[in-house]
C-alpha cells in the first residue's frame with residue numbers, strides 16, 4: 056500500500072495524514088472521522104518508509120509496549136524450505152505438498168502429479184498440481200537421494216511464486232515489488248546454483264511442456280523471471296518452523312519489509328492453521344524506531360555475520376554492534392594475543408575496522424598486528440574442529456580438551472568457545488558418570504562459572520531474549536541445577552541457595568514465554584515445569600528437615 060495523497064472520502068488533494076499510520080491523507084477532520092470505520096481495519100502503529108540505503112522499511116508511529124502484537128498478516132506464499140542442507144537432500148521425511156505435514160518419501164503420492172503427500176486423500180492446489188503433472192521422466196532410482204532430487208522442494212517454492220500471476224494478481228504485483236538484488240546476483244555462486252537447482256529444473260521438467268500445451272496460462276515464465284523470483288526469495292524469505300518440526304519458508308508483503316539489525320527489537324510467530332504471521336514488539340518501542348528483525352545468526356562474530364549478509368542479502372550491516380569491535384563488550388570475535396616467540400602479553404586482538412573483510416587485527420596490549428587473511432583462515436579451521444566435535448555427541452572430556460586447545464588462541468567469550476561451553480554446562484550434571492551428585496565441588500563451581508559467563512554474553516547481545524530465549528533458558532536451568540546440588544551439599548546455606556535457584560527458574564519461565572510456539576520452546580517448557588516443581592519440593596523438604604532438627608534439639 057503506497058500512501059495516498061487524495062482524501063478517500065471526496066477525492067480532493069489532501070494534506071492531513073492519519074497520525075497513526077501516515078498511509079492515508081484527509082482534506083479535513085470531518086472526512087477523517089467519516090472514513091474511520093473502514094480505515095481502522097488497516098490502520099497500524101507504523102508507517103512504510105523508504106530510503107536509499109535500506110529500501111523500504113517500517114517505522115513506528117506511536118509507542119508500542121513490549122509483547123504487544125504490532126501487526127498480523129496473511130502470506131503471499133508459504134512453501135517448502137528454501138535452503139536445503141545435505142541432510143535435507145537425503146531426508147526420508149519431507150513436507151506433504153498438500154498440508155505440509157511430515158510424510159515418508161515414496162509412501163503416498165498425489166494421484167495426479169505423483170508428488171509426495173501424507174495420505175492418499177490429501178489434496179493440493181489444483182493449478183500447482185496440473186503444472187507438476189506435466190513432468191517428464193521419472194526418478195532414476197527409488198532411493199531417498201534420487202527421490203529428493205526428483206521432487207525438489209526449493210524449486211516448488213519458486214513455482215508457487217510463479218503461479219501467483221495466475222492465482223492472485225494483487226499478490227503477484229506485491230511479490231514483484233520486493234527486492235531481488237538481481238544485478239548483484241548475476242555471476243555469483245548463488246546465481247549459478249539457482250540456475251542448476253531451480254531454473255533449468257523447472258523449465259526442463261514442467262515449463263517447456265506448459266508452453267506447448269497451454270501457452271497462455273502464464274504470461275511470464277522465462278529464465279529471467281525465474282531468476283528474479285529466486286532473488287526475491289533469497290532476499291526476503293522468513294523461516295517458519297511448524298510444531299511438527301517441519302521447516303517452511305514464507306514471503307509476506309509487509310513483514311518482509313522489516314530491516315535487519317544484529318540486535319533486533321521484534322520477533323514473529325506463524326500460525327499454521329490460519330497461515331498468518333504475527334509480528335510482536337520484543338521490547339518497548341518508541342515512536343520513530345524502526346521495526347527490526349535479524350536475518351542472520353547473532354551468535355556469530357561480526358566477520359561471519361557480515362559475510363553471510365553480503366553474500367545472501369547484498370548489504371553491509373552498519374548497526375551499533377557491527378561498528379563496535381568489542382560487540383557490546385562481549386569480545387565474541389576477539390582472539391587472544393599469542394605475543395612474540397618468547398611470551399604472550401595477555402592482550403586481546405580486535406578488528407581494526409570490523410566492517411572490512413580484510414581488516415587487520417590489533418592487540419590492545421602489545422604492538423602485534425594480525426593479517427585479516429590469517430585470522431579468517433584460523434577461524435574456518437576452528438569452525439571445522441568445533442562443528443565436527445559438537446556434531447558427534449562428544450563427552451565433557453572431549454569438549455574440555457578442544458576448549459583447552461582453543462583457549463590459547465581465542466578470547467574466553469569467542470563464539471567458538473561459547474558453543475563449546477554451552478555444550479559443557481549441559482554435560483556436567485547429565486552425562487553418564489558426571490551426574491550432579493558425582494561432580495566434585497570444583498566441577499560444580501566450574502559449571503556455575505561457565506553458566507555465568509554465557510549468561511552475560513547473551514544478556515549483552517540480546518537483552519530482551521528476542522533471539523536467544525532457548526539458549527538463556529537452558530543456561531538458567533543449568534544454574535538452578537548447580538545451585539540445588541550445592542544446597543544439598545551445604546544444608547546450612549540450603550535455603551538461600553534454593554531461593555536463588557528458584558529465582559533463576561522463574562526468570563527462565565518469563566524468558567521462555569517468547570518461545571511458546573516453537574518446537575524447542577514447547578519441549579523446554581515441559582522440562583521447566585518439572586524443574587520448578589522439583590525445586591519447590593526441595594525447598595519444602597529442606598525446611599521440613601530444618602524444622603525437625605530444631606524440634607529435636
Ligand SMILES: C[S@@+](CC[C@H](N)C(=O)[O-])C[C@H]1O[C@@H](n2cnc3c(N)ncnc32)[C@H](O)[C@@H]1O
Nearest residue numbers: 109110111233234290291311312314315368370
Ligand atoms: C527483506 S528485504 C527488506 C525490505 C527491502 N528493503 C525492500 O525494499 O523491499 C532485505 C533487503 O533490505 C535491505 N536491508 C535490510 N536491512 C538492512 C540494513 N540494516 N542495512 C542496509 N540494507 C538493509 C537490503 O537490501 C536487504 O537485502
